[in-house]
Amino acid sequence: MSHDTSDRNLRILLASRPERAPSAENFTLEEAPVPEPGEGEVLLKVLYLSLDPYMRGRMSSAKSYARPLEIGEVMEGGTVARVMASRHPGFAEGDIVLSYSGWQRFALSDGTGLQKLDPARAPVSTALGVLGMPGFTAYAGLLTIGKPKPGETVVVAAASGAVGSVVGQIARIKGARAVGIAGGPEKCAFLRDELGFDAVVDHHAADFAEQLAAACPDGIDVYFENVGGKVWEAVFPLLNTYARVPVCGLIAQYNLGDAPPAGPDRLPGLMRQVLTRSLTIRGFIQTEFADQRPAFLEEAAGWIASGQLRYREDIVDGLENAPEAFRGLLEGRNFGKLVIRVAAE
Ligand code: NAP
Numbered sequence: 071m072s073h074d075t076s077d078r079n080l081r082i083l084l085a086s087r088p089e090r091a092p093s094a095e096n097f098t099l100e101e102a103p104v105p106e107p108g109e110g111e112v113l114l115k116v117l118y119l120s121l122d123p124y125m126r127g128r129m130s131s132a133k134s135y136a137r138p139l140e141i142g143e144v145m146e147g148g149t150v151a152r153v154m155a156s157r158h159p160g161f162a163e164g165d166i167v168l169s170y171s172g173w174q175r176f177a178l179s180d181g182t183g184l185q186k187l188d189p190a191r192a193p194v195s196t197a198l199g200v201l202g203m204p205g206f207t208a209y210a211g212l213l214t215i216g217k218p219k220p221g222e223t224v225v226v227a228a229a230s231g232a233v234g235s236v237v238g239q240i241a242r243i244k245g246a247r248a249v250g251i252a253g254g255p256e257k258c259a260f261l262r263d264e265l266g267f268d269a270v271v272d273h274h275a276a277d278f279a280e281q282l283a284a285a286c287p288d289g290i291d292v293y294f295e296n297v298g299g300k301v302w303e304a305v306f307p308l309l310n311t312y313a314r315v316p317v318c319g320l321i322a323q324y325n326l327g328d329a330p331p332a333g334p335d336r337l338p339g340l341m342r343q344v345l346t347r348s349l350t351i352r353g354f355i356q357t358e359f360a361d362q363r364p365a366f367l368e369e370a371a372g373w374i375a376s377g378q379l380r381y382r383e384d385i386v387d388g389l390e391n392a393p394e395a396f397r398g399l400l401e402g403r404n405f406g407k408l409v410i411r412v413a414a415e
Pocket of ligand 1: 122123203204207228229230231232233234251252253254257263274275287299303312317318319320321354355356358361399400401402403404405406407408
């Protein structure tokens, strides 16, 4: 077996459920021996771990589309890993695979769900970002639900992130006008100057709602919702008749707990607008569009090769830094697709 037997596994477990923002106490770092693969199994060494907003939901026991993690379980997560030893006919030592190994350095797999990656095709970390789940989420949600047409205005929040950056660029590829909402001048400059967004608005600005209205003089035809909260409040009055709203995420709300906020009931007013402006507001989880994945991979690879689709990764070294990096993701401290480099390639 080629792994160094002096290696130890490091695993990060859910220690307790956060009520609001996660803290260091919600995680346990635990050392364990490197496991030995049984017949039909492979031993994986994790190279990259993807950190994604959905992990906040898995830490909570609130009912959702996926089962919550149990206390004491290894934190879930998509990973890129190297096969260190194989007793599985489909995989050889040295293969690089996309796996779902979670927040740990080593893992066993029986091969279920593993996908081989070709390091000559693209940097393997992109399988967690622009060519992975977040890129696919942007593609499927925007094109299937948002259906942008040439000349229309598409607005996306968390626009410099893994999903949002792809949404805005695909909107432009389809001939629409892309307006990005992001936190801070650096992210806004990146969207305008590097990714070619047509307009950008900083949601930290005191007059954010006015700036957004000025950036959308013809109203909004597609709003790709990643955030919720005050961003949604500013967007909603600008939606045009027949506007489409793919509801992908509500990250501004993930740390707020489950109780509804105090205040007047504004649902009747919202429903009246849905009716009178013929709005389509449609939530989705990317897995429902799984049959579009081959088409996405082909198109996205072509757009990357032609320079129409660019990406930025925010790579943090060391698995032990995952809890703090994850806290930062929920506060906008990441700049680009957040990935933990667990081991050198
Ligand atoms: P990301 O955009 O790379 O990172 C999260 C970003 O959200 C932060 O950088 C920050 O950007 C913004 N943010 C965080 N807290 C915020 C707040 N309170 N108010 C406003 N903005 C805030 O993350 P991602 O992976 O691309 O995910 C984006 C969204 O897509 C999330 O809501 C996620 O849950 C959702 N998602 C859904 C699916 C699905 O199947 N439905 C799949 C993947 C992702 P700024 O600094 O620019 O504010």
